[in-house]
Amino acid sequence: MSDYTKIYTGNSMLTQRIVSELQKMGIEPVVKDESESARLAGFAANIDGDREIHVHNDEVEKAQSIVERILKEE
Structure with a gap:
């Protein structure tokens, strides 16, 4: 079982904003970029695919409230 959610x-663009806000609150997120991973492995990939933000399970509630606030502002 993973320690991250x-x-x-x-x-x-939105991922970068969320990551910045999380870091300001002392949360260090992990960003997964499948298209970049595929590109580095030599596979064709969508140039600007979606990115995933994961945080430690202990920080999920606090992080989700930050994401919700940012999404409401959009």
Whole structure:
């Protein structure tokens, strides 16, 4: 079982904003970029695919409230 939970999937611009806000609150997220992983492995991939933000299970509730606030502002 993983110690991390996915809290958001979306485009790179919004992902960067969310990551920045999480870091300001002392949360270090993990960003998964499947298209970048595929590109590095030599496979064709969507140039700007969705990214996933994962946070430690202890920080999920706090992180989700930050994501919800940012999404409401959009």
